[in-house]
Amino acid sequence: MAHPPVELGTFPTPVEPAPRLAAALGLGPDDLWVKRDDLTGLGGGGNKIRKLEWTVGAALAEGADTLVTTGAAQSNHARLTAAAGARLGLDVVLVLRGSPGVSRSGNLALDGLFGARPVWAGEVDRAGLDAAAAAVCERLREKGARPALVPFGGSSVLGARGYVRCGEELRRQVPDLRTAVVALGSGGTMAGLVAALGADSVLGVDVGALPDPAAAAAEFAAPLTEETVAPDRLRVRRDQVGDGYARLTGPAAEALRLAARTEGLVMDPVYTGRALAGLAAAVRDGDVRPGERTVFVHTGGLPGLFGHAEAVAYAEEGAVPYDL
Structure with a gap:
């Protein structure tokens, strides 16, 4: 039996509409919402x-x-x-x-x-x-x-219980949820969401932290649900890893700028930037469709932006002087 959790965060985190980002991605104005798990409170927040x-x-x-x-x-x-x-x-x-x-x-x-x-x-x-x-x-x-x-x-079976709770929050906040999109690193976050929402309702975007993140997510999810959870049943995109975990990819860089300029949301170059790039790719290839309710799970990571030389340089290049 699991030990009771200690209270560290501020929950439930809010879910906010993102109509301008939705339009930029090719979705309807009410299709895309953001689960603000960057606002969990302690230590700068995050999943x-x-x-x-x-x-x-x-x-x-x-x-x-x-x-x-x-x-x-x-x-x-x-x-x-x-x-x-x-x-x-x-x-x-x-x-x-x-x-x-x-x-x-x-x-x-x-x-x-x-x-x-x-x-x-x-x-x-x-x-x-x-x-x-x-x-x-x-x-x-x-x-x-x-x-x-x-x-x-x-990430472990025990740690994934935290994201079972997050999935339960999402079911209450967005009852017509079709797809929750989340960065897939060590596997625990996606595992908990899969246990709460079902494998068909969670899209994980591989960030390159593990050789086989789907296997890790399935391993952590299986004890938390009565359903069979096999790696090949999970919805996982592996097209956003690029040159490796610590490197800024072109699509992630574009996603950083897009989120910032449409909704004032700050992503990080390793996790949420790749996850949003994966969502954009999923819309383009029809895995995420207009007219269906999609939630982007913002897992935080803002401090990682600062000190990431490639990401900082990219952000600064976008500050074009105003010609008065």
Whole structure:
């Protein structure tokens, strides 16, 4: 039985109409709505708060005094784990891919502000990152600490329960929902939505965080629903990864500018920018159609925009001086 969640966020998050963005994408003015999970409150907001309520709740129930987690230098999950630790009086150690001084991510700045301590694992793969985190936990135990390892991206069957709740909110807020569009990274967010809404109602846009994100989402969703969840049953777009997770793609850059200039919404270059580019592609190829209610799940990530050199340069190029 799952431990009860700890309250960290502000819920339910609002759902807002996006008629100008809808028109730009080729949808009707009432077709597109945005689920504002960038407004979850703690630590700058974002989708990871819903997962952390469950994973940190379990850590507290088991007597942990230190949270350890993993991620890339620009990890939104690492930032919000740091914020959760600060809120609850827990130490936080972040095992990050890369080396100190290479990244200037806005998330790293907030990690430090929240008091989290980084451990740099070098240019390792996911298995190497997991091994580094396990070694950190062992050293902490030797020093008398009681660490809890929070999974990569906050994604697990337990963490996905946070997005079951989000899916339940959406059913109440948008009863005629046809498709919820969301970034697909480590799999937990999509898994919870699939468990609540059904596989046919969720479109995940792969951001390149895992080799097989559909398998991860299916694995996390299966225990949370009575339906059979197989990877090939999930609606997943894999056409937005481009040159890799950390690189800004042309379609994502266009999506950043489009959301900002039609609705005043800020996307990030890794997750929501790719997800919105995936939605645009889905409209073009008929997977998302006019006349059907679509919700774009805005999972946050704004701090990751700052310090992403390609995205900042692209944004600044758009500021054309006004010729008076």
